[in-house]
Amino acid sequence: MGRDQDQWGAGEDGDGPVRAVLHVHPEGTWLYVGEPHGILRVPLGEDGRPEAPAEWTPGVRPYGLAADGAGARLYVTDPAGERLLWHVLDATGRPSRGVGWQVFTPTGASPDGTVAAHPSLPLLYVANRDEKAAVSCVPLGPDGRPDDGATTTLWVRGTAPLHKGLAVHPAGTHLYVSDPRGHALNVFALRADGRADSDGPSLTRQVLPGPGPLAVHPEAGCVYFAERETGALYRTALSPDGLLAPDTAPERLAGFTVPHCTGVAVHPGGTYLYASTTITLAVTELSPRTGHPSGRPVTLPLPRR
Template sequence: MERPPVVSDDEQNGPRTAPPGLSGLARRRLLGAAAAVALGGVAGSGRADAEPDRVGARAAGTAAPEAGTAAPAAPPARTPAPPATRAAIRALYVGTYTSSGGPGLEVAVYDPVSGSVHRSTALSTVADPSFLAARGSDVLYAVDENQDQVTAVAVAGGAPRVLNSGGTGGSGPCHLTVHAAGGHLLTANYGSGSVAVHRLAADGSLGRRTDLVRHTGSGPDPDRQSGPHTHMVLNDRTGGFVLAVDLGTDTVYTYRLATGTGKLTGVSTAQVTAGSGPRHAAFHPSGRHLYVANELGNSLTVCGYDPDSGRVTHGTSLPTVPGGGGSAPNYPAEVVVSADGAFVYVSNRGHDSVARYAVGAGGGRLRLLDAVASGGAYPRHIALDPSGAWLFAANQNSGTVAVFARDEATGALTPAGTPFAVTAPVCVLPQ
């Protein structure tokens, strides 16, 4: 099939503040992995530099949580409700690894009354869309992780179609977000440790790349932190600042984006615990606290945040499984916060679970309540639907997207029905 049009970068400037010695970076290798793991019955790619997100800590298939994991308190039984009408059915987008046999961008639907998920269609022309972001309900953006580009997809009014694609100027793009003002797309390049900015057209298609800022430095882990590895970029709650989370340098960077020029200006940096490998982060609704999931440190850190200056302050770190989890790596991946700010959830890929925390002190204090089995193996990504009633978990190595009913009062998660089967799911985006 013909490739979508690609935005030219011919006249763009190269990356700023580029450090030496980045060409030999291994891209998210899993410690101790001997071979690619079968994903959903399809053999892995077999690449020598297999990423830990591509090669799970456990073999494919569901695995029970470790002994001692607390089961969540059972919420009150839900009264069975009639199926939702067609008008109430909502979209559920799933990003998968096509290089591991996934369908590409899986476009499904879910019932907001029962939580049941049904397949709709798939867009296979987007390769390895390992992270997705939406601009309203009409356009999706996907990283093409192994093609070093991002793609805009129109999803309104019928079958999804590719608008265009653009190079990120770096390697291994793994995360992206639409800037709060709506006119730019920001992308985190894991392999090269950089942040790219693309201008967005009125129809949502990608314009020219306006900036590329590369981080410098390293961390104490020789395998995972030999150089910078930007793993996430996100807006703060006011839209005034952009934060970039870098696993390789144990740093959260704060930038300001000039919407006229599309250029990033560095504002401040915050170091987390050396060797912890910060991966993803999420804000408390107050906008004054940031929760950072540490992939290498098996922990979640509560940071302070000043919305006026954009400054992040390192705070207390907590384990992501009951009892601390021992010495086994858990590779905490995604962190999400309920809209009321009362609960925080983190996915544990080694432990195959979703941790639940109660929030106190206006967002400044967390208490680990339990960790419920994720409904599959290696939950790389979790997401709450807009109502907050359902949590979806993309279990990469078992080829399942599990659905959990979420009790609003207690935050407890209860499995809802049979997990949705799709090969190599790594991102789930409910609308």
């Protein structure tokens, strides 16, 4: 068992759930890092380079993080409590003072830890423990509260109810779902309302490494994913239509390995790729146009409490 599993606790199958513990504010001002006892906010420079000092928001144990497309609220999943929490953010991306965490407990399937937000619509995508409702679409009201009555199942009878990774195309046209147990990347075509065209993937591609956490380059030229156990980072190309490029295999990023990786994120400017464990943050500079690494990765220690 890896160090991150020791700190976070094991899941039902004994190896703990994948946590999407990294998320970048849509304005590119902060890198949010989920910690066992709170959320660390790492300030980012204009080009996306991490800076110091970091700020800390205690009191929650986030397994998944996602800010809505407007950057007005931060959503956190709590699988142990089978609930979704959110906090209002101020114009800088900090939690608003005097406003606490709001709590939503869904009546349907329970979140397994991974959540992603639609970039332009008030809609969340939540991975569930129940394989009969593997991924749900959760609409958000004007005040940010999830609408339980309007929640729908996006993926029926999905595989691997635990350990999914989620990422949304920057144009909101596709949802990417990883299945590390099945060694597969799944792509869902999304309608104008953010819902899926069907109750199953539009495309499934088997890949040799077991894909875990996902992130999409903002120019939509590729998807990045980390192999869960080895922490090897991969880049797989996308076609202009948002589907995985045909006849292309995932490209391993040379020298970029983050064992027991728990989160992957890309700066909105396409300039930096971030990958984390519970104790380190690995960062590499990217070509903003192609998404290929343009420098060697650097590993930084994360502040601890």
